[in-house]
Amino acid sequence: xxxxxxxxxxxxxxxxxxxxxxxxxxxxxxxxxxxxxxxxxxxxxxxxxxxxxxxxxxxxxxxxxxxxxxxxxxxxxxxxxxxxxxxxxxxxxxxxxxxxxxxxxxxxxxxxxxxxxxxxxxxxxxxxxxxxxxxxxxxxxxxxxxxxxxxxxxxxxxxxxxxxxxxxxxxxxxxxxxxxxxxxxxxxxxxxxxxxxxxxxxxxxxxxxxxxxxxxxxxxxxxxxxxxxxxxxxxxxxxxxxxxxxxxxxxxxxxxxxxxxxxxxxxxxxxxxxxxxxxxxxxxxxxxxxxxxxxxxxxxxxxxxxxxxxxxxxxxxxxxxxxxxxxxxxxxxxxxxxxxxxxxxxxxxxxxxxxxxxxxxxxxxxxxxxxxxxxxxxxxxxxxxxxxxxxxxxxxxxxxxxxxxxxxxxxxxxxxxxxxxxxxxxxxxxxxxxxxxxxxxxxxxxxxxxxxxxxxxxxxxxxxxxxxxxxxxxxxxxxxxxxxxxxxxxxxxxx
Amino acid sequence: xxxxxxxxxxxxxxxxxxxxxxxxxxxxxxxxxxxxxxxxxxxxxxxxxxxxxxxxxxxxxxxxxxxxxxxxxxxxxxxxxxxxxxxxxxxxxxxxxxxxxxxxxxxxxxxxxxxxxxxxxxxxxxxxxxxxxxxxxxxxxxxxxxxxxxxxxxxxxxxxxxxxxxxxxxxxxxxxxxxxxxxxxxxxxxxxxxxxxxxxxxxxxxxxxxxxxxxxxxxxxxxxxxxxxxxxxxxxxxxxxxxxxxxxxxxxxxxxxxxxxxxxxxxxxxxxxxxxxxxxxxxxxxxxxxxxxxxxxxxxxxxxxxxxxxxxxxx
Numbered sequence: 001x002x003x004x005x006x007x008x009x010x011x012x013x014x015x016x017x018x019x020x021x022x023x024x025x026x027x028x029x030x031x032x033x034x035x036x037x038x039x040x041x042x043x044x045x046x047x048x049x050x051x052x053x054x055x056x057x058x059x060x061x062x063x064x065x066x067x068x069x070x071x072x073x074x075x076x077x078x079x080x081x082x083x084x085x086x087x088x089x090x091x092x093x094x095x096x097x098x099x100x101x102x103x104x105x106x107x108x109x110x111x112x113x114x115x116x117x118x119x120x121x122x123x124x125x126x127x128x129x130x131x132x133x134x135x136x137x138x139x140x141x142x143x144x145x146x147x148x149x150x151x152x153x154x155x156x157x158x159x160x161x162x163x164x165x166x167x168x169x170x171x172x173x174x175x176x177x178x179x180x181x182x183x184x185x186x187x188x189x190x191x192x193x194x195x196x197x198x199x200x201x202x203x204x205x206x207x208x209x210x211x212x213x214x215x216x217x218x219x220x221x222x223x224x225x226x227x228x229x230x231x232x233x234x235x236x237x238x239x240x241x242x243x244x245x246x247x248x249x250x251x252x253x254x255x256x257x258x259x260x261x262x263x264x265x266x267x268x269x270x271x272x273x274x275x276x277x278x279x280x281x282x283x284x285x286x287x288x289x290x291x292x293x294x295x296x297x298x299x300x301x302x303x304x305x306x307x308x309x310x311x312x313x314x315x316x317x318x319x320x321x322x323x324x325x326x327x328x329x330x331x332x333x334x335x336x337x338x339x340x341x342x343x344x345x346x347x348x349x350x351x352x353x354x355x356x357x358x359x360x361x362x363x364x365x366x367x368x369x370x371x372x373x374x375x376x377x378x379x380x381x382x383x384x385x386x387x388x389x390x391x392x393x394x395x396x397x398x399x400x401x402x403x404x405x406x407x408x409x410x411x412x413x414x415x416x417x418x419x420x421x422x423x424x425x426x427x428x429x430x431x432x433x434x435x436x437x438x439x440x441x442x443x444x445x446x447x448x449x450x451x452x453x454x455x456x457x458x459x460x461x462x463x464x465x466x467x468x469x470x471x472x473x474x475x476x477x478x479x480x481x482x483x484x485x486x487x488x489x490x491x492x493x494x495x
Numbered sequence: 496x497x498x499x500x501x502x503x504x505x506x507x508x509x510x511x512x513x514x515x516x517x518x519x520x521x522x523x524x525x526x527x528x529x530x531x532x533x534x535x536x537x538x539x540x541x542x543x544x545x546x547x548x549x550x551x552x553x554x555x556x557x558x559x560x561x562x563x564x565x566x567x568x569x570x571x572x573x574x575x576x577x578x579x580x581x582x583x584x585x586x587x588x589x590x591x592x593x594x595x596x597x598x599x600x601x602x603x604x605x606x607x608x609x610x611x612x613x614x615x616x617x618x619x620x621x622x623x624x625x626x627x628x629x630x631x632x633x634x635x636x637x638x639x640x641x642x643x644x645x646x647x648x649x650x651x652x653x654x655x656x657x658x659x660x661x662x663x664x665x666x667x668x669x670x671x672x673x674x675x676x677x678x679x680x681x682x683x684x685x686x687x688x689x690x691x692x693x694x695x696x697x698x699x700x701x702x703x704x705x706x707x708x709x710x711x712x713x714x715x716x717x718x719x720x721x722x723x724x725x726x727x728x729x730x731x732x733x734x735x736x737x738x739x740x741x742x743x744x745x746x747x748x749x750x751x752x753x754x755x756x757x758x759x760x761x762x763x764x765x766x767x768x769x770x771x772x773x774x775x776x777x778x779x780x781x782x783x784x785x786x787x788x789x790x791x792x793x794x795x796x797x798x799x800x801x802x803x804x805x806x807x808x809x810x
Binding site for chain 1: 525526527528529531532533534535536537538539541542545546549577578579580585588589644647648651652655658659660661662664754755756757759760763764766767769770771772
């Protein structure tokens with residue numbers, strides 16, 4: 001009897017302790033880890049994605065914004081009107097929006113931000129986004145009118161980029177170390193090399209987010225990344241760098257694994273102006289020499305979607321053209337023979353640091369060797385890659401993931417590093433820019449996808465997967481990565 | 496003693512001057528423009544030129560070298576290209592992690608190595624010696640990053656005694672700081688301790704065969720007394736040399752260990768700066784490390800003279 005009572009008491013205590021514990025862990029702080037630390041916190045003057053990962057939609061907002069599914073929705077602009085000819089955009093700004101320093105966000109700030117981005121001495125890494133703007137006028141404090149040189153069907157999309165966020169002249173001086181925006185989170189501390197802390201903004205114009213404080217930590221080593229998540233030192237790891245460990249997290253009830261899509265078309269970039277790649281037969285031969293699934297399995301542990309053209313598979317206008325360049329080494333050899341290269345040839349394969357390139361490159365080189373193409377692997381750092389490959393165009397082949405959203409337009413730039421020159425394609429892109437009708441745009445985009453697939457400009461390998469590992473109790477994280485961002489506004493703990 | 500010190504000092508200054516030229520040349524010659532790295536693939540030419548001018552990258556290299564050296568001499572380390580904060584400030588912040596870590600590891604390795612080495616020498620050829628030597632063999636062979644991963648696996652993931660990495664910060668208290676440096680310090684210290692123990696043992700064994708040791712025993716000292724009073728003291732010279740070298744290894748080795756434990760130290764700073772072509776940071780930090788290593792060697796040279804009177808008399 002006594003024993004039973006003790007046991008009942010004990011379980012009652014345990015139970016209430018459990019209840020208290022549950023109440024106590026209605027957690028409202030979160031620790032997010034990512035591989036790279038931002039160099040500074042101004043998204044409007046650097047290309048580093050790590051900056052956007054921390055500040056996009058959290059600290060800074062633009063007139064429009066991306067959602068997790070890639071759609072573009074109103075941001076600081078509540079609504080807009082587009083003139084008949086498509087060259088005038090009149091934006092109505094939201095009421096009562098203030099910057100974190102208390103100053104009001106109005107049409108003057110919008111004009112300041114956009115004029116700053118497109119100015120002569122602008123340090124904006126995506127200055128081309130604003131090249132089409134001819135004038136920004138303040139109509140009244142809540143209304144701003146943007147005039148374009150010619151219609152641009154992509155304009156609202158372009159304004160959603162992190163490089164187009166609205167900043168204030170009052171705080172621009174220190175933006176790199178003390179970012180002041182309009183977002184749901186204010187910047188509180190940056191211990192360089194270690195962490196960045198954000199705090200919920202009580203004066204936010206929109207709905208108050210569930211997370212009160214967020215800490216971003218930077219863990220570049222893949223093994224350390226695995227250990228940090230396993231030891232529960234961090235709650236979320238975005239762009240998790242060790243895909244080989246994912247099965248372990250999937251099997252562990254403490255964690256959840258989110259696999260989505262990024263905007264990263266991973267391609268075997270080919271120098272189209274260099275012999276023998278200036279011969280389309282040779283490029284076609286390479287396309288058939290490559291076994292995409294083997295690369296995805298071998299280099300990415302199965303995570304990634306095969307692509308047959310330079311376009312994101314999750315986009316509604318995507319067409320699957322992988323069949324056109326199916327793995328067929330015999331055909332590749334025949335095509336090489338037709339091109340007069342029956343004995344193959346030698347070339348270089350420049351590989352930047354990410355594992356998709358370094359691991360993928362080994363497999364690509366082996367597959368090319370099967371058909372007689374000897375690619376000498378040259379490992380390079382990013383800075384070196386930019387100098388020799390991107391700027392110097394001194395390469396045969398390279399593997400790169402093109403992570404900018406909707407970037408098929410790079411094929412219309414003959415001076416772009418893979419040097420594809422096709423006036424027909426350029427005309428097509430010009431037509432696309434002028435077109436605002438959605439159906440017509442889809443048709444043009446599909447035509448463009450076919451054209452570069454038919455020309456075998458590059459070896460189209462796979463769409464990079466967005467891999468997030470998180471504690472099981474977290475909800476509302478972006479599964480896909482339409483842009484580099486860790487949007488905290490919808491995130492919450494459920495347990 | 497004074498002449499000896501002056502001579503050492505002169506060679507120190509020459510070494511530093513040569514090192515600065517080599518560091519600057521090597522880092523500047525490697526391809527990769529910092530501005531285009533920062534602005535990425537879509538940057539326009541005018542934007543790049545504006546940034547280069549802002550960073551002072553448009554002046555000739557020779558002038559940049561002298562500007563840099565001139566700055567270093569008056570304690571101005573320049574401003575980081577990417578972070579846009581003074582390099583001196585960044586180094587000072589990181590030093591609060593790296594220096595304690597190196598000292599912690601040095602202390603640990605000495606604490607392990609001295610007793611182990613002396614014990615092994617005293618028990619030469621017996622099972623105790625064989626066990627210690629076997630363990631040190633293993634310690635020398637195992638790379639410290641692998642060791643670090645094992646420590647994390649056991650003590651952070653399974654036992655949960657420590658975090659998997661990161662640094663709590665000294666503002667959270669000395670204990671919190673030491674706690675977060677413990678696993679990294681052990682990982683750094685063990686391979687060094689293994690080397691040091693072996694050196695200690697062999698140095699002692701050499702000494703034990705000397706005539707003066709026999710004399711010491713003959714005049715009535717026990718084995719133990721002879722070992723401690725005459726043996727260990729004389730074995731200190733080679734051990735000090737290794738200790739001096741090891742301090743440099745500990746600073747350099749922390750580049751890898753700081754990656755594994757994601758500590759915000761100097762090693763991590765250099766690593767980040769190299770991959771982002773933040774030349775001024777790399778140059779200044781490497782120069783500082785060279786300075787530290789040369790200084791330590793200088794101090795070790797002086798310490799020789801203290802330990803061994805013959806050295807100061809001869810020179």
